[in-house]
Amino acid sequence: MAASENIGRKRLVVGAHYGIKEWIIQRVTAVVMVIYTLVLGIGTLMMPAFTYENWVHLFNFEVLHFPLGKVLAMLTFLSLFYHVWIGMRDIWMDYVRHAGLRLTLQAFTVLWLVGSAVYAAQILWRI
Amino acid sequence: MSDSAAKPRPQFRNLTFGQLATYRLPLAGKLSILHRITGFLLFLALPLILLPFFERSLISEIGFADFAEFATNPIVKVVLLILIWAYLHHFCAGIRYLLLDVHIGLEKASAARSAAIVFAVSLLLTAVFGLKLFGVF
Numbered sequence: 001m002a003a004s005e006n007i008g009r010k011r012l013v014v015g016a017h018y019g020i021k022e023w024i025i026q027r028v029t030a031v032v033m034v035i036y037t038l039v040l041g042i043g044t045l046m047m048p049a050f051t052y053e054n055w056v057h058l059f060n061f062e063v064l065h066f067p068l069g070k071v072l073a074m075l076t077f078l079s080l081f082y083h084v085w086i087g088m089r090d091i092w093m094d095y096v097r098h099a100g101l102r103l104t105l106q107a108f109t110v111l112w113l114v115g116s117a118v119y120a121a122q123i124l125w126r127i
Numbered sequence: 128m129s130d131s132a133a134k135p136r137p138q139f140r141n142l143t144f145g146q147l148a149t150y151r152l153p154l155a156g157k158l159s160i161l162h163r164i165t166g167f168l169l170f171l172a173l174p175l176i177l178l179p180f181f182e183r184s185l186i187s188e189i190g191f192a193d194f195a196e197f198a199t200n201p202i203v204k205v206v207l208l209i210l211i212w213a214y215l216h217h218f219c220a221g222i223r224y225l226l227l228d229v230h231i232g233l234e235k236a237s238a239a240r241s242a243a244i245v246f247a248v249s250l251l252l253t254a255v256f257g258l259k260l261f262g263v264f
Binding site for chain 2: 027037052084112
């Protein structure tokens, strides 16, 4: 639509998604974490004994030389961090009225979570 | 002139900070605010407590043994138990929200019942983990 026509009643209303994307991602990441929690819980309960070897094996097992255990754990961690970002963003938007302070807290949250993601990857790929 | 015109109509506004202690939330409301508080708690604990514990337990057999030793400290046990409760509450309440999203249990009575179930299940599981943590079984 040409810009000259994109006015008044003909205006193309596209919106800014109004949070539906975040809403959906929060749910999808939640489901991922529920599944992984159950997998870990069952894996732990099925251990013959709670030893170091059995515990590490939950995260570093491979299938055809592919590090499946690490990749599944990392995908869940990434789901966790995205989920936490949306939740913390909601908290700051609900309670912090001052725009500058809110932006500062949101920036801090992103740094906190990206740092955690690097830390988590570093842990997983050392085992 | 009727009584209703003489009496001022009740007004419902946002809570002030001083009202927080006396405001009676329904059970589902308590579940909701605790979902938020536990989420915030887990956010803070993530790189400070949870990931360091995760690292120590995985990096080496010595670290695993050190961690098992460290976790015998009563203060560490209490911190762990609070985080276990926070995770379990957030987990159970989250599953309830996912069910509400697909229109399961939306009626007032069933929503109140499911809130009670969330508290019962999460507190019961916390008790089981707590008893295990403090070496009862």
